[in-house]
Amino acid sequence: MLSAIFTLLNLGSFNNLNGFLKQTLLGHTVDLGHEIYGGNQLYPKVSNTVDLGYVTYRGKLDETYPNTVVYFGIPYAEPPVGNLRFRATVPLNTERVTEEVNGEVVDATEPPAFCIQGSLSGNVGGAGSEDCLNVNIYTPLGAKEGDNLPVLFNIHGGGWVEGNPTNWPFDHWIEQSPNVIIVSVYYRFGSFGFLATPEFTDPAYGDFNAGLKDQIQALKWVQSYIRKFGGDPNKVTIAGHSAGAISAELHMITNRTEGLFSRAIAQSVVRLPFPTPEQQQPLFDIYASLAGCNESSVADKMTCLRDADVSALAQAQDTAPIAAIIQGKPYNLFRPVLDGVLITEHPTTKFQSGEFAHVPLIVGSASDETLTPGNLDISVGLKSFFPLLTDTDIEAFLSLYPPEDFHSECHRFRVATGEPNVLCSGQAMGIPSSRYSDTWTYRYNTPNPRFTLVHHAAEMWMMFNGTDTGPNGTAEFTPQTDAQKAFASELIAYWLSFVRTGNPNTYKLPKSPVWGNYNESDPVRMVLMQDLKNSVDVSGSYMEGQPAPQTARCAFAISMAEVCQN
Template sequence: MTTPKIPAAPALPTVAGSTASVGPIVETTSGPVRGAGDGHVHWWKGIPYAAPPIGDLRWRAPQPASSWTAVRDASRFGAAPVQTTGPAVRLPDDVERSEDCLTLNVWAADSVAPGDDRPVVVWIHGGAYVFGSTSQRLYDGRTLTASGEIVLVTVGYRLGTLGFLDLSRFGDEGEFEPNVALKDVVAALEWVRANIRGFGGDPEAVTLAGESAGAGIVTTLMASPAARGLFHRAIAESSPATSVYDQDRAERVTRHVLDELGVAPADAAALRRMPADTLAAAGMTVYSQTPVSDPGTLAFTPVVDGDLVPEHPVDVFVRGGAHPVPLLIGTNHDETSLFTRMKSPLMPVSPEALAQMTAALRAERTDIPDIPTDAEIQVAYAGLAPARRGPAISRDLGFRMPTLWLVEGHAAVAPTYLYRFDWATPMLHLLRIGATHATELPYLWGNMVGGRRDITFLLGGLHTGRLLGARMQARWIAFATGAAPDAGEADAAWPAYDPDSRATLVIDHTDRLEPDLDAPLREAWGDTPLSFS
């Protein structure tokens, strides 16, 4: 296998406009759609996979989309989910934000025809469960699909208060449903199963993939009976896998939101009549306050509801009970550095916040007798400068250790591939950001220059980045096609994880395989998953 040369990132219009050609018409279960193309790749954007979740459908499972008979224009993205403006997630200026956001996009090379049965990658974007959209420039799928080896689907889903607020303990029985955002993704996967052959994809070879909150959705659905059989491989990049809480904690968040809105719990039904922007703004206040009052927790996450999510996913993984599909999973070397630089409370990094978090964890999880003491944790990180100690502890408890706990259990039931992304450009090193959260994404997607204001490559590194991106794409695509995630004969082979070697692929200016890379972390934190209930 020869490592492909990654092409220069294409000019990326926000929507398919005058530079795009008219694409082919595909018949879906709801009606015909016509996409657009650039002579190499075709795309079909803004295809509804469910009805708009408005009015009585707020906080309910997605319902079937209305059908149409005339050919529907699918050259432009649908609306982004309702959300406030986030400092790290930039949406295109001309993309509408609306509750009518349950749409998806399909990308395929011109060489792919209906019935070709190419493997399918279904991508779930990140954004802390409150930000993001498929229309972000980063997720333009042309480079990723140009080789014709895969068909790509990117999925929009409800966010924040509209997607992850659990009102199920309020109102009449059955009036509100929990985990509606997860149900959105399940509905999108069902749409893929029913329709993807018309776009050249194989419904029996679907890889569910995501990053950050999107990866959290992936790992949660791997433990959900409702998702069984809807995907056949999984990719989870920087999954907050232990940030899934029970309904007692979810109820406290809901009461906080109701207080912010000035609504009595008995009048929760009034939220269905409120403007979506009002709900999003109240949710953002609670989102910002929650990790300050309760360090190490998020306001809006998947919830253990006893149905869609029967129990904590990490517990399911540890006992080998997740869906036995091959898994590619990993984290970045400096996950929390950007949060630290932005002074975001989302990840606790100060000694005070970390002590508050571990004290609360010990008080809540009396069923876990061997939670490390603060002194033991500090000893484990004694080799780091004091300013770097907090971010490293937060990184490992929030991202790296959950990943390792999942891998140890899942490797016993399915091929599992563990990585760590270490590459950072000279500029990111100078800024002391390094390989922070989400910095692997531009390389995977082949969209490495994020506009004129992007300073990532100002001090060099673009050539190395393109070669690294080529390797990442080759590995990820090979995995999606059912092969080992290798990049080529000249590059490091990537064997499946096993309890003896515990091999990790370190992705850097060159890739290398490291045996038992995380031994010091496992010794420090132990083998019992640590998480809030």
């Protein structure tokens, strides 16, 4: 019967569907609006369309996840092409959309084109499209306006260079907990989202931090339309991993996102430097030159860049960081900049002074994370990550990591570089947050099966069906064991309990331990890990206190926020 229902739905034949149900129910049937009564039972009317007022979309149904509808590629802004390239996000022209669809139901059953990809791994980027400002929306089957379900707004990672939201699918999250709406956002990155030159203070030339402004516009679109999908715009949790977690942190310190979210989850916040536009100027010049735009004035350069073929820009954005490194330029990545308007101060500084959104927060990282290349020279690693550190600063860092405190030089390097650039984010955000709102921190401690150590993004493999992301928007999904699936369900339960109530414990799995609150006087955290005996019925997670030596080292790293520019 289920297969026949899905067939009818995919054909859009809702009248046939109701007739089919009425023929198969025992006894008499009565249509009650949102439900059909028959055979002494209530059956929900099934719909995979949503009318937003200006357009109607048809979402995807899948027998693998029969309680979930996915609406792929819903535009939230005008395409950032032509004269809008390198400019701030323009809100969606709904009148244009209405006119273009001409009353037709728009098919939203296939993933859209992802944004133009760069490369973190040395592979050539360039796949994707500039016309990519969309969201994917995952809803429980039958969700409707008035249900007021809480909303998870997810921002993918990828180092501000790459990423494809379909590589982190949420179907199984909804299937496990069909009482939330999940929105996954596409946004510009690389040169398309984070090109910067001091002249952008005049928007006639371009705009700083366009990729972040994409995310803000998507949040505004959610406020306007998520009710139509069954969501509650007053209960939005922003969440992200890596660059997505940095995005969440940045949204917490800006005054442009007030009222757009009420909770936050930040997984592995990379504490990278936020340079000034002046510090990014050399990268801009190298990029423009590589794209064939060698005009003397910035106005002429920008005209040339807007006229350039997207393939030339994609190649230039892959090559420019390498050229900048060869030329000895310390700021050699496309990333958010301290523009003085959207980002007025470094995030750590804002958090320490209490100038951030006071909302419930989950923040943490993986046990063995470092984003510094493993050359075992701590001084070189710190200097490459934080260009403004002086020799005196580096000596002060090194004094906190004496060799005798570590079981190998590799271990020492990993901790001494990993704490300043990612591991201390739990303390940097957690202590200030705990003064105003309920806060939970964690240490993720189960490796991706491909590795021995618990590296960056290990939990993403576990939470998203065994995904390993590849170049140019690709991914490989490795089958998971029953024990891994059970652990993933435990993680998802904590996360979605927080989305639903602001507390990860309310709807945790019965086997899972209670996750204690983090605060300065009692810095406890959850160690999230799979049961060592691979049991599906027993949790391997447990609470621990943050070790005092790490607390002291992180306090020093936090005190260096202005020098480290994070």
